[in-house]
Amino acid sequence: MKSETDIVVLGSGAAGLCAAVTAAHLGARVVLLEKADVLGGTTAWSGGWIFAPRNPVAVRAGINEPEEAPREYLKAVLGNHYEPERVEAFLKAAPEMVGFLEENTAVAWEGGLKIPDTYSHQPGAGMGGRSVIAAPYDARGLGKAVSLLREPVRETTFHGMTIQAGPDLRAFMTMTRSFPAFVHATKRVLRHMRDLAFHRRGMDLRNGTALIGRLVRSALDKDVEIRTGVAVRELLVEEGRVTGVLLPDGTELRATRGVVLACGGFPQDMGRRAGLMPRNDEHRTLAVETATGDGLRLAEGAGGVVRTDQARPAAFCPVSTVRWPDGRVAQFPHIIDRGKPGVIGVLADGKRFCNEGLGYHDYVEALLKAVPEGTPARSWMVCDHRFLRRFGLGVVRPQPAPWRQWVGRGYLKTDTTIEGLAAQCGIDPKGLLETISDWNAGAVKGEDPAFHRGTTAYMRLQGDPDQAPNPNVAPILKPPFHAVEVVPGSFGTFSGISTDAKARVLQADGTPVPGLYAAGTDAASVFGGFYPAGGIAIGPALTFGYIAGRDAAQKET
Structure with missing residues (x-):
């Protein structure tokens, strides 16, 4: 049995939906296939921020950066991993994508006008305006299709x-x-x-769920055919060109203009991760369970190659394991709490090992370097009771939410003394006492002599503006004292399919596989395995999804 369309898109995260919406707007017939029974992929669980320098939202707000500034910044951060052609394609198309979506779809934006780039001390770093986020969206606008929307995770929400x-x-x-x-x-x-x-379910959609909700509404408005629960068996290839996909029931779905792979990378593929991910057996991913490397496997079957030359194979994030009363086990991403004043990260010897207020990717990098092979890559975030009630710690919410149940579940360690807390965690008591004593000596003056927290615009934004003189530094004094174990995790993969500036999948000789595109975390990161700013996964996902959809739609059939 055979059927035909113009473009087939695999995956319903930011990249897949943007490719589908773009192509459909340009007049192509589009079928979007999603392996899961719900739409949104890992994007739906994300914070939803998008890195898109010189975007029209910022321009309207009066932030008019010179074209060279983001290029200079990326060159400084990426070093030898800077790829001129793909980076230039991203920098040109990212603001176009933001404008295209707000002008032609249900997507509306809010600007991150005060969000600096992560390494705000580097030349060309942005001090605000390079980030946007989808505006909140009322899910009632999806009608019956709201049942297809992936719900946010319990760990990072308040009862959903x-x-x-x-x-x-x-x-x-x-x-x-x-x-x-x-x-x-x-x-x-x-x-x-x-x-x-x-x-x-919650109907006031925000963050990544708002972006997905708006993109799904846009896809429906543009007559994209959406099918869920479909795992493609293989790509159809004729005379070296990808011509469609083979569905599980044996149906051949022909694509006259191309196939776009946007299946979410391989964070759940333990086999492929084994040779790439540091401490693979310990590493915990925040990605959806269906992100098992289908796109990479399909690309390789059609002649494409996978790149593993990135500085790091994944977008790292420190995580803590949450065990719910119903038996569910999940990971909490420590994005917000690390840079707040009055918390530090320590190793088993009780010593600090990094600037906790820098990027979450950097926290894991430092942890992996500090702990020798053969020793579990564990750390603990330690704070006092004032910090816990004011900011929360991990999945433990700030006041007025209760906190003692997390002690009973083993997630939160607590004691009236530093020595007792150290004993509960397996931390060297003497080392932890010395570390907190040293920290407090500087913190009462708003200083961090060891790692210089609070010395860049990015760090200060992560802190508490009411904490003077340093928004990132406060002493750890008020008992009881608390700790949560934190280990290496990641949002998704950086290694992926080799693609060019048009998001076309490349063969070993560098030539494109005709009719095949890849975007999102299926494609190798345009930033070479670095994390230069918040939104560097979803920003390129949308941008190269937009590029792929546009290029494929303009192909002659």
């Missing part, structure tokens, strides 16, 4: 309610100290409880 970085998050963090913040948070919680009662 997603909180957006920025003013929304700050309101929740300060609701016990600010009446306007209390009103904002209360209204959001009441609306969420109403939605749970009437819809059995």
Whole structure:
């Protein structure tokens, strides 16, 4: 049995949906196939920020960067991993993509006008405006299709309610100290409880879920045919050209203009990870279970090659393991808490090993370097009770949320003394006492002589503006003291399919596989395995999805 369309897209994360929406807008018939029973991939679980320098949202706000600035910054950060052709394609198309989506689809943006790049001390670093995020979206706009939307994870939500970085998050963090913040948070919680009662899920979509919701609405508006629960068996290849896909039931779905691979990389493929991921057996991924490397396997079967020459194979993030009462085990990403004033990261010897307020990718890099092979790559984030109630720690929420149940579940270690806390964690008591004593000596003056927290714009943004003189530094004094074990994890993979500036899959000789594209984490990272800014996964995913959809739609049939 055979059927035909113009373009087939595999995967419904940011890359796949953007490719589908772009191609459909340009007049192509598009079929989007998703392996899972729900849409959104790992994007739906993400913070949703998008790195897109010189985007129109920033320009409207008066941020007009010279064209050379982001290029200079990326060259400084990527070094020998800088790929001129692909980086130039990204820098040119990223603002075009942002403008295209806001002008022609249901996607609307909010600007990260005050978010600096991670290495804000490097030449060309942006001090704000290079990031955008999808505006909140009312899921009622999806109609019956809301049932296809992947729900956010329990670990990073409040009973399924997603909180957006920025003013929304700050309101929740300060609701016990600010009446306007209390009103904002209360209204959001009441609306969420109403939605749970009437819809059995949150309908106020934010972060990555808002982006996916808006893209799904756009795909439906442009008559993209969406099929879920479909795992493609193989690509159809005729005379060296990819002409479609073979479906599980034996149906041949022909694609006259091309196939786009956007299956989410290989974070759940332990076999492929084995030769690439440091401490592979210990490493814990935050990606969806269906991200098992299907796109890479399909590309290789059609003559494409996989690149493993990135500086790191994945987008690292420190995580802690959460065990829920129903037996579910999941990972919590430590994105927000590390840079807040009054918490430090230590090893089993009780010593600090990094600047906790730099990027989350850097935290894991430092952990892997600090712990010798043969020793588990474990660290602990340690704080006092003031910090726990003000900011929370990992999955433990700040006040007024209760915290003692997390002690009973073994997630949060707590004791009235530093020595007792160290004993519970398996940390050297003397080393931890000395470290906290040294930390406090500097912290009372707002200083961190060992690692210089709070000395860049990026670090200061992660801190608490009410903490003076340094938003990232405060002493650890008030018992009881608390700790959470933190280990290496990642959001998704950096290694992936070799592609060119048009998102075309490349063969070993560097020539494109006709009719085949790859975007998102299926494709090798355009940033060479580095993490120069927040949103460097979803930004290129949308951008190269846009490039792939545009190029494929313009092919002659």
